[in-house]
Amino acid sequence: MEARSLFVLLSGVFFLILPTLFPYPYLLDTLILGFMYAILAASWDLLSGYTGQLSFGHSAFLALGAYNAALLTQRVALSPWLAIPAAGLFTGLIGILIGIPALRVRGHYLAIVTLGFSEVIRLVAQNWLALTGGPYGIHDYATFPGFPEDPFLAKHYFYYTSFGLLVICGTVMYWICERTSIGKAFKAIREDQVLAEALGINTTFYKVLGFALSCFFAGIAGSFYAYYVRLVSPYLAESVNTVWAIGMVILGGLGTLIGPIYGAIILYSLYQAMRFVGVVYNLIAVGAVILIFVTYFPRGIWGIWDWLAKKSFLGRHKSILKNFSKNSG
Amino acid sequence: MDNAFLSSLLTALVLGIIISGIYALFAVGLSLLFGVMDIVNVAHGELFTIGAYLAFIGIVLLLLHPLLALVGVIVGSLAIGFGAYFLTIRPLHHRLGRRPKAPVYLVLTLGLSIFLQNIVLAMAGGNFKVIPSYISGTTNFLNLVFVSRYRVFIFLISMAVVMGLFLFLKYTRTGLAIRAVKENSAAAQAVGIKVDQIYLITFGLVGVLAGLSGALLTPIYRVFPTVGAILTIKAFAIIVLGGMGNLVGALIGSFVIGISESIAVMFISTDWKDLVAFAIMIVILIIRPSGIMKGE
Numbered sequence: 177m178e179a180r181s182l183f184v185l186l187s188g189v190f191f192l193i194l195p196t197l198f199p200y201p202y203l204l205d206t207l208i209l210g211f212m213y214a215i216l217a218a219s220w221d222l223l224s225g226y227t228g229q230l231s232f233g234h235s236a237f238l239a240l241g242a243y244n245a246a247l248l249t250q251r252v253a254l255s256p257w258l259a260i261p262a263a264g265l266f267t268g269l270i271g272i273l274i275g276i277p278a279l280r281v282r283g284h285y286l287a288i289v290t291l292g293f294s295e296v297i298r299l300v301a302q303n304w305l306a307l308t309g310g311p312y313g314i315h316d317y318a319t320f321p322g323f324p325e326d327p328f329l330a331k332h333y334f335y336y337t338s339f340g341l342l343v344i345c346g347t348v349m350y351w352i353c354e355r356t357s358i359g360k361a362f363k364a365i366r367e368d369q370v371l372a373e374a375l376g377i378n379t380t381f382y383k384v385l386g387f388a389l390s391c392f393f394a395g396i397a398g399s400f401y402a403y404y405v406r407l408v409s410p411y412l413a414e415s416v417n418t419v420w421a422i423g424m425v426i427l428g429g430l431g432t433l434i435g436p437i438y439g440a441i442i443l444y445s446l447y448q449a450m451r452f453v454g455v456v457y458n459l460i461a462v463g464a465v466i467l468i469f470v471t472y473f474p475r476g477i478w479g480i481w482d483w484l485a486k487k488s489f490l491g492r493h494k495s496i497l498k499n500f501s502k503n504s505g
Numbered sequence: 506m507d508n509a510f511l512s513s514l515l516t517a518l519v520l521g522i523i524i525s526g527i528y529a530l531f532a533v534g535l536s537l538l539f540g541v542m543d544i545v546n547v548a549h550g551e552l553f554t555i556g557a558y559l560a561f562i563g564i565v566l567l568l569l570h571p572l573l574a575l576v577g578v579i580v581g582s583l584a585i586g587f588g589a590y591f592l593t594i595r596p597l598h599h600r601l602g603r604r605p606k607a608p609v610y611l612v613l614t615l616g617l618s619i620f621l622q623n624i625v626l627a628m629a630g631g632n633f634k635v636i637p638s639y640i641s642g643t644t645n646f647l648n649l650v651f652v653s654r655y656r657v658f659i660f661l662i663s664m665a666v667v668m669g670l671f672l673f674l675k676y677t678r679t680g681l682a683i684r685a686v687k688e689n690s691a692a693a694q695a696v697g698i699k700v701d702q703i704y705l706i707t708f709g710l711v712g713v714l715a716g717l718s719g720a721l722l723t724p725i726y727r728v729f730p731t732v733g734a735i736l737t738i739k740a741f742a743i744i745v746l747g748g749m750g751n752l753v754g755a756l757i758g759s760f761v762i763g764i765s766e767s768i769a770v771m772f773i774s775t776d777w778k779d780l781v782a783f784a785i786m787i788v789i790l791i792i793r794p795s796g797i798m799k800g801e
Contacts (some may be wrong), residue, residue, distance in 0.1 A: 230608045232615070277791045284545045284749065287611050288741045289790045292783040295738055303776045415734075419619050422612060459623040466616025470609060471597045 180481065184434060191339055195332050204331045206448040207441070208404060211338040214440035215345045215397040216417075217424035218433055223390035224422075225431035226353050227383060228366030230283065233274075233290030234421050236297040237391045239413035241267045241398025243301065243308060246408040250317035257320070260341075260399045267395025268388045275387030279380060282369075291415065298413035313409030320403055334404055341400055342437070345393050350433050352389065362386060366431075416459070420444075423462045426469045429476025438477060512649045513771065519646065521767025522760065523656045526663035527722050529759035531736060532743040533667055533752050534714035540687040540750030541707045547614040548589070549715050549740065550733030551621035556582050556716025557723045557732060558625060561634050571639040578720040579713050586712025590705055593617055598704075618734065626730040633727040659721045666717065667756065670710075674752075683707055687750070735779070742786035748795055761785070 195204060216238055224230050244263035248254040254262065274293060278286055301308045308314065323333045353359035361382045364372035373379050402408050420443070428439025443462065450458040469476060475483075535549050559581045563574030597613060640655040674680035685693040686703045694700045719733065726732065743762050747754025762782050769781045 224608070228608070230611060232611070281790055283608065284539070284611065285745070285790060287608075288545065288745060289787060291738060292742065292786050296780060296783050296787075299777065299780050303774075416619075419615060422615065423619075426612060426616075454627070456623050456627040459619055460627065463616050463618070463620025463623060466612065467593055467620060470613045470616060471593055471600070474600075474609070 180434075187438075188343070195335055199332075201328060201331055202448075204335050206445055208331070208334050208338045209401075210441045210444035211342040212397050212400050212404070213420060213424060213444050214342050214437040215400075216394055217421045217428070217436040217440040218346055218349050219390045219393035219397065220418075220421040221425045221428075221431065221433050221436045222349050222353060222362075222393070223386050225425060225433070225436075226359065226362040226366060227386035229278070229383060229386060230287045231290045231390070232287045232415070232418055233292075233294035233297075234390075234394055235413050235415055235417035236290075236294035237267050237271065237394035238398040238401070238417055239297055239301060239408075239410070240270055240391075241395030242402040242408045242412050243314070243398075244395065245399030245402040246314045246317050247307070249403075250314060253318075255321060256318075256399075256403050260396060260403075263399035263402075264392045264396040267398070268392035271387040271389075271391025272384055274391075275384040278387065279383060291418075294413055294415055294418065298410050301410040301413055308410070311410060313407055313411075315407045317402075317406070319406055338400060338404070341396065345396060346434070346437055349389075349393060353433050358382070358385065363431075419462065419466075423466050425476075426466050427476055429478030430474070432476070432478040435476050435478030442477075508649075514768075515646075515650045516652075517767045517771055518764065519650050519652055520656070521764035523652070523660045524767065525760040525763030526660040526667075527718050528736075528740070528743060528763050529667050529756050530663040530714055530718040530721070532740040532747075532755045532759050533670065534711035535737075535740050536744040536747065536750055536752055536755035537670075537683075537687075538707060538711045539744065540752070541683060542594075542704055544594070544610045544614065545741070545749075546711070547611060547737060548618035548621060549614075549711070550735070550737030551618050551625070552582055552585065552712050552715035552733070553719035553736055554625055554728075554730060554733035555585055555621065556719030557728045558629055558634070558719075559716065560720035560723050561636055561728055564636050564639065565634075575717070575720055578716050582712045582716025583709050585716075586709045587705065589617060589712075590708040594704075594708065595701075618737075622730055622734060629730065631730060633729050635727055636723045638724040655724060659725075662721060663718065666714070670714070671752070679703075679706060739779075739782045742782040745786050746789050 191207070194207070216234065219237075220231065220234050241263045244266045245256070245259045248259040248262060249256060274290070278289060281289055302311055304310075320333070320337065323330050353362065361372070361377045364375065364377055365379050365382055369379055398412065401412070421440075424440040424443045425436040426439070427443055428437065429435030443465065446461060447458040450461060473480060531549070531553060535546060538544055538546050538549075556578050559578045560574055563569045563577045564571055567574075569577065593613060594610075597609065601609065638653065638655045640653075640658050642654045643651050644654055644657055645651045674684055682693070682698045682703050683706065685696075685698055686700055686707075690700050693703075715733075739762065743758040744751075744755050745758075746761060747756070747758035762785065765785065766778055766781050770778050
């Protein structure tokens with residue numbers, strides 16, 4: 177088994193038994209939202225890291241998912257278990273609507289138009305009082321049925337729900353990006369769109385598909401947030417949430433999908449740990465992480481692993497060993 | 506149409522034109538930087554914020570003469586522009602070489618923006634700061650429109666600086682070199698222009714423009730750490746409207762956005778005012794991504 181798969185498996189087991197080992201509410205709370213951000217970061221990576229379409233508006237999709245879930249439960253009393261995929265589908269649909277006009281623009285322009293879109297969503301959330309409750313947001317809706325009243329016990333339920341969602345979404349996204357022809361098409365478009373088109377890849381279809389899938393998962397992250405925090409406000413659509421997602425992806429490793437998940441858990445834990453120092457400093461830290469990693473470690477933590485493997489004795493002599501075994505065999 | 510309505514319409518128009526001057530000062534720099542370095546600087550607004558805080562420090566805390574404080578702002582923003590260039594832009598530029606760089610720089614300047622914004626927040630706190638207007642009195646046009654003298658002053662200054670920038674680019678050797686790099690950096694390098702140096706000059710110049718616009722606007726607006734970030738998004742709308750990299754386009758775009766915002770407030774609630782710029786931008790990007798001006 178490859179070392180990296182082993183690492184993922186072991187860390188998965190670690191997170192499964194963590195609540196029994198360290199049942200501290202603060203730690204659980206950190207990880208519950210950390211897993212939520214991991215889904216968001218991975219969804220950003222699916223769009224921007226794999227298809228190369230830079231989105232600066234993922235906070236809008238997070239907010240759309242959250243508002244959608246909250247409204248579905250508040251207005252039509254839909255069970256959260258159904259509302260989460262429904263919110264995902266709705267956000268995915270919006271993603272298609274954004275993705276089609278976005279086909280005309282690339283690079284800088286796409287980043288700017290998505291940033292503008294997230295501002296529009298934020299302003300609508302803030303000012304459409306009848307639907308969104310304005311600046312105060314929505315708070316009077318039920319959460320998952322059957323979760324215990326005791327807040328400490330409920331934390332455990334939320335923890336496993338969040339972790340389960342992350343495992344499902346992460347696996348599906350990884351499978352799409354690394355094990356299917358869709359992922360190959362995404363990467364081809366990222367590397368050279370003209371060449372991809374010449375090879376017969378339907379770039380229009382795959383670019384919109386990238387938007388739809390990414391927004392679907394961002395919406396799922398948002399809807400879980402709605403049921404956990406139980407307050408949905410225009411704050412969700414603020415671009416600072418996009419910055420978080422991008423920082424997590426850059427820290428973990430752009431275009432690796434698994435890296436951003438760890439990047440998210442690390443960066444969010446760092447954020448919570450730094451609460452004791454001062455709330456301002458954690459965003460300075462996020463900015464510094466982006467600056468340092470983009471400039472000096474563009475492949476993130478997940479890439480440093482490769483680099484270390486290459487530098488290590490075994491890595492350096494891998495080819496020699498392989499040749500040796502081939503010759504002697 | 507009664508006199509009161511006409512008066513308020515004209516007032517809105519004049520105020521819109523005045524705010525457009527500041528937008529122009531800010532957006533022309535952003536567009537120039539894009540043209541020369543192929544970078545959309547998300548941190549442009551933070552230079553604006555820092556310029557505003559420097560003006561606050563100079564005028565309110567140190568009680569300097571306003572003009573002296575403006576000189577201080579220019580020096581300070583130049584230093585910060587150079588610092589940002591040497592610490593972040595240049596190392597990445599050297600690492601990337603000639604590879605296409607669009608998304609990487611966007612993410613880099615986004616990091617820079619968050620970094621600077623929160624440093625300002627940590628140092629200055631989140632409270633609003635106010636700089637008293639240092640030119641008092643009002644001017645009236647045709648007995649219909651009354652505008653404070655200070656607003657007229659900032660409009661004249663900002664237009665003078667923008668015109669100065671255009672003349673500098675058109676008639677000096679350095680300006681010619683900047684335009685050459687903007688046109689084709691490889692060819693410019695081939696004829697002996699030091700491209701690195703031009704990048705540095707452009708980055709510093711653009712930093713000064715942003716800082717100066719922040720310093721000029723503050724006696725009208727209050728100063729807070731995210732004041733520039735809001736303006737950045739608006740400036741994106743402006744340079745998209747004018748065609749990215751097109752300086753005259755950015756100038757015209759500033760007036761289009763500034764005036765339409767100011768007029769729109771008469772008909773819609775101020776809560777929705779910021780939406781005007783984004784709506785114009787999104788429509789332009791979908792209909793005509795190259796902007797209102799012809800070509801780049």
